[in-house]
Amino acid sequence: MDFNDTPEEAKFRKEAFEWLKANAPLKEGPKDGWRAASEEDGLKEVKVWQKKLHEAGWACMHWPKAFGGRESTPIERVIWGQEVSKFKVPGGYLEIGQGMAGPVMMMYATEEQKERYLPPLATGEEIWCQLFSEPAAGSDVAGIKTKAELDGDTWTINGQKVWTSGAHFSDYGILVTRSDPSAPKHKGLTFFFVDMKSPGIEVKPIKQISGGANFNEVYFTDVKIPDSQRLGAIGDGWKVSLTTLMNERLAVGDASGPDFEEAFSLARGQDLNGKLAIENDAVREKLADWYCQQSGLKYAKYRNISALSRGETPGPQSSITKIVSGNKLQEVANFGLDILDSAGIIRTDEAGAEQSMYQYGFYGAAGIRIAGGTDEILKNIISEQVLGMPQDMRADKGIPFNEIPSGNK
């Protein structure tokens, strides 16, 4: 048992580090990182960086070379991720396209479409979004209602999507629709990709509890999509969606925000009732719990990496990551604000202010516990797919979709 690289891994790590060192600044501390002045600037910087990555062969590493990838092994991707995390480099904007749209296109698009759409995903020239959730279809995502009607070889789309990250700056989107409302819920869906500049698409930002707007509502009014942009057979949309949903639900990583280290360092410097907070037994007990959770996730990840390093499929232990880290973040954030006493409530955006980090965590954790699969859906997935327990009895099974009550009725 050790934490060492194999000789091949060490060689790859060195190559990755050296390229990064020649092209990006090292972080000055663990919490140092890239931050753009605005979303617009961020997008520009990400595109420039992605182009650089692509030219040097570090883009979409596991993709075929023909589409701009490197045909890397899973362990090489992990090592790249570890090395990249040491540097201040732009990130974000591209994950949905590269991580979710790309694989679906690779599996279901025609050869011509793959040649047209995959390389610009790898180079960062084109941004994609995912149009799945609807107001009445969140956890029950197969309950979507956005209508798709075929006339000749053109589809007409009407309806509304919600929680669409990046819709306002995306070039294309992957879209799941209901093409047959009289079929049972999972049977009447059809999957497309759509040009986000198509007439009839309207994008409206959603103001979140933090005041920010990272997501959108997307309205479709008589939007035309050629049948050639259908992915998978008519009525097979659920099967196509699953290829991306499973990735999203199980792979959403660690919640970012204050963690054990921050809470520990806060407690060591903060007065609590005339003593340092770290001397308070209730504080020590909480810190110990968070340390154990953080450490458990860290070493679960190491077990995964070890399996990848051996060329094996990792066990299902990573399915606990989001649920544990999201809840931990919410508790750590609450602790950080609580320990600042009344001052914890005073809103501040001042960079580096102690409150600020915990306040972002306070808002953010509430969202993380929902995004990409709620705690409850994740527990269903763990019990059904990891432990092999049966599905809940379903009230909507075999019933035509248009006879199933949904949403708020």
Place this chain on the structure above:
Amino acid sequence: MNFEFSADQMQLKDIARKFLEKEESVKRARTVLEGEESFDKDLWSQVTEMGFTATAIPEEYGGLGLGYLELCVIAEELGRSLAPTPFSSSVYLATEAILQGNDDTVKEAFLPGLAAGDKIGAFAHSESNTSPTETNISCSYKDGNLSGTKIAVVDGDIADFYVVSAKNGSSVGLYLVEGSASGIEVNQQPTLDPSRSHASVSFDNTPCSELKSDWSDVLNLLDRAAVLFAFEQLGGAEACMDMAKEYAMGRYAFGRSIASFQAIKHKLADMYIAVELARSNCYYGAWALSTDAPELPTAAATCRVSASQAYHECSKENIQTHGGMGFTWEFDCHLYYRRCRQLAANIGSQSIWKDKLISSLERANQI
């Protein structure tokens, strides 16, 4: 990265598991619980014949000279099967105390017997209902003799020798006492888990020899043992999760398998989360123990806390999942519930280990 047990170690684990299943170790735990015997002598002799007690003892002292990773996988299986033997006292504590000592004559005198299972050792540490510390231990050593009383000594009534924490002037160290020495009084103590025997042991000017002279040696012994205890706890926790799942799958209420209710599924998912966190932390502990890493105090406390939490969660919710049947004497749920408490109490409470964890992180941060 190679943060996994090797194929050989996993094979050893499988052998241990199958052997303990075949010998109906859980059933034997019930027999000890209900009977007069302090432990299952037949299972113990088979466990020693398998060489499990000799695992981490060097070959020069009659051991197998394997390592702690091998001992960890065996511990997990002993925990899973509730093995009613003095393994934890004799191997994780007494053997370790002697192995960590510097006296070669003591090693030569005791280790071959411990390896073969002919000798059983026990660790006598607690004295009252407060956690033993460097300042509150009253058992004392003077001029080669030991005096004082220890309570809740696991396997204290069957031990051939004791490793005892005692003060010598202002320092607290570890002392070795032969069970046949003069001035020893042993009284069995009834406990919440009668599948493991406990006793109070009093020493009155009892001849002894010094093993280790410093409180840090006591803490080091506890840290090393904590990793092995954590693996037993992990095995027990996982057994409870598996039992709960199996029962839920086969139990029907309201016209359906109760395993299809989200209330039960989410309970099982919570158990799985606790077990996986504990398992990953146990691997961290195993790594630190097997490599003598400076992180051992942190790793030991982390896996001890995490595994104690997982066993508590799984053993109580296993009873809950079984409903009324889980509360009966007939079902095995209570055997695990008891053992969970016994293992949690054995080398110090959850609060103490949480405090140790934060203290070790404070120390690490100062360097």
